[in-house]
Amino acid sequence: MNDGPCRPGGTVLLTGLPSSGKTTIATATRHRVADAGYPVEVLDGDDVRGRLWPELGLTRADRGQNLGRITTLALMLAGHGVLVLVAAIAPYAADRELMRARHDEAGLDFVEVHIATALSACEQRDVKGLYGRRLRGELTQLTGVDAAYEEPLLPHLRIDTTVESVAESADRVLELLIRRGLFTAPVSGPQP
Known part of the structure; x- marks a missing residue:
């Protein structure tokens, strides 16, 4: 068990449009937390869905089930002292609120970070080719x-990756975690 300054358990939801930078920021943050010697895990919404429950599609109900199942995994990990970084579109406010409520019920910290990158920038990046497939008529129901994508009204943090680098974005996430008492390592410079 780690006797370091990281509090046991908590979840950070990084929500935003496809190709907004959620997974990139989560991964950069994970590296910094892990380098400081603390247990941390990234749960990417698409990766988890594809590996664990590929039967789920993109309907409103399926999206809710996906986030609900991810929440269950996050709670299990956070309950064992892991800082969980969830990179998921999570397009519906009600589903995100349920995620928050389940963490509250479990006595575990929950932080919401909105990766508020403009649709035009996401379309240009098109990391997974989704926007291209939509243009070609091969895909519908693209968030x-x-x-719909219901933007968070009061996230703990809002990041626009068109004006911040990945490192700056990860710094801001870590600063938020420090303010929330979830992490106490330095946020800049080389990590020990």
């Missing part, structure tokens, strides 16, 4: 295009 932010022909499916």
Whole structure:
């Protein structure tokens, strides 16, 4: 068990449009937390869905189930002292609120970070080719295009990756974690 300055358990939800930078920021943050010697895990929404429950599609109900199942995994990990970084579109406010409520019920910290990158920038990046597939008519129900994305009204942090680098974004996430008491290592410079 780690006797360092990291509090046991907590979840950070990084929510935003496809290709907004959620997984990139979560991964950069994970490296910094792990380098400081603390247990940390990234749960990427698409990766978890594909590996554990590929039967789920992109309907409103399936998206809710996906986030609900990810929440269960996050709670299990956070309950064992892991800082969990969830990189998921999580397009519906009600589903995100349920995620928060389940953490509250379990007595575990929950932090919401909105990766508020503009749709035009996400379309240019098109990391997984989703926007291209949508343009070619191969895909429907793409979040932010022909499916809803309900922006968080009061996230703990809002990041626009068109004006901040990955390192700056990870610094801001770590600063938030320090303010929330989830992490106490330095946020800049080389990590021990």
